[in-house]
Amino acid sequence: MTLALGTIADDYTGASDLANTLAKNGLRTVQTVGIPADDLPLGEVDAVVVSLKIRSVPAAEAVEKARAADRWLRARGAGHVMYKICSTFDSTDEGNIGPVLDALSADAGAAAVLVTPAFPETGRTVYQGHLFVGSVPLNESPLKDHPLNPMHDANLVRVLGRQSVSRVGLVPQALVARGADAVRARLAELAVDGIGGVIADAVNEGDLVTLGAAALDSQVSVGASGLGLGLARGLVATGRVLRVDATASVMAGVGGLSACLAGSCSKATLEQIARAEDVMPVLRLSAEALVSGPAEAEGALEWAAARIGDGPVLIASSASPAEVARLQALHGREAAGHAIEQGLATIAEGLVKRGVRRLVVAGGETSGAVVDRLGIPAFALGPEIAAGVPVLRTIGGAHGDLLMALKSGNFGGVNFFTDALGLMSK
């Protein structure tokens, strides 16, 4: 396997979002969970997305894991490695975007690394270095209430500057509009000035194609799925990859039962859960009970066992910002989040043991906990359910073939759960 592109994602849903974009744009892509064992059959692929769970861990741990993944990818021929971050730039002043960027850049001997979370297909655009979610700046969007990393500043030059050891530059949209050569020239100037990360504006697909073409000349880039689109298009346009659609072949039926789990408290997920109540049994867990001991997860499995033979069920811990704040005040932000993730992972494991083969999970950290608990080593890419969310088929692991969808909290239309199960049942 000689890779045309290596990528490292800071969470598992983000990884499947990026893998979806690369596959949709013609790259044979596989998503691994961490660095895979040498004997895992990944097949001939153009791109690997190594999923890590490093968005909300201490910066030193994130750096160490990203560095190891980078070494693995480069040893398999990847000349360019993209670090996949959230399209809403989820991070804190401690990191982890800046520290990982600094480390990967130092290891590769890179300077003036392009950084853009723009993903216009899902409403994320960057203009004059400011990130917009739909029509509002990041700090006015629902991300201001995120349970783990509330975002209070839309100016990404400032946000990245607080996390990075180097000064941060900007490539404004007016320059991006002049094309890849203009961007390359500006990056070269910024490198001479000692700039580390460079926030790049992008408001449409054309901007991303320009940025992807420019980024491919360097060893490292940082971005969300939009930049993945640019890189994939650049690889195909320059003949380095032959465009292929391999997603249909992963959809052979897996049989068994279906279930959905939600730990995301994002606005979109809360609406999707409310809509699911019209079409399937929904159990709303008590987050407080889930944090206090195993009884709540055991009770949820009994509840599911009584219903799941008749059709899919949904089990959710998701709650409004006020309820999340109340629980966090009692237990602390990280402890509450971790305990709930582990409770949902226990439920996922129990469901699979009871015959669930098609599993939809909403929430990035939640998906990470579930995938780790199930011991899944890698995923092949199936078709797209909604922007940024593909059907995945497990590769290897102790549970046989499962179809899964790992949904980023904010993604998907209001009927997401039924859309996902519909596609997974074909």
Ligand SMILES: Nc1ncnc2c1ncn2[C@@H]1O[C@H](COP(=O)(O)OP(=O)(O)O)[C@@H](O)[C@H]1O
């Ligand atoms: N009722 C709740 N109260 C507090 N925190 C919660 C609750 N339900 C879930 N959480 C936590 O909120 C976090 C949601 O993050 P995540 O799963 O990444 O979703 P998203 O994709 O929306 O960011 C997780 O750590 C989860 O355990």
Ligand SMILES: O=C(O)[C@@H](O)C(=O)COP(=O)(O)O
């Ligand atoms: O880029 C994105 O928005 C997503 O791929 C993503 O990473 C979202 O994170 P979660 O909402 O925590 O899943």
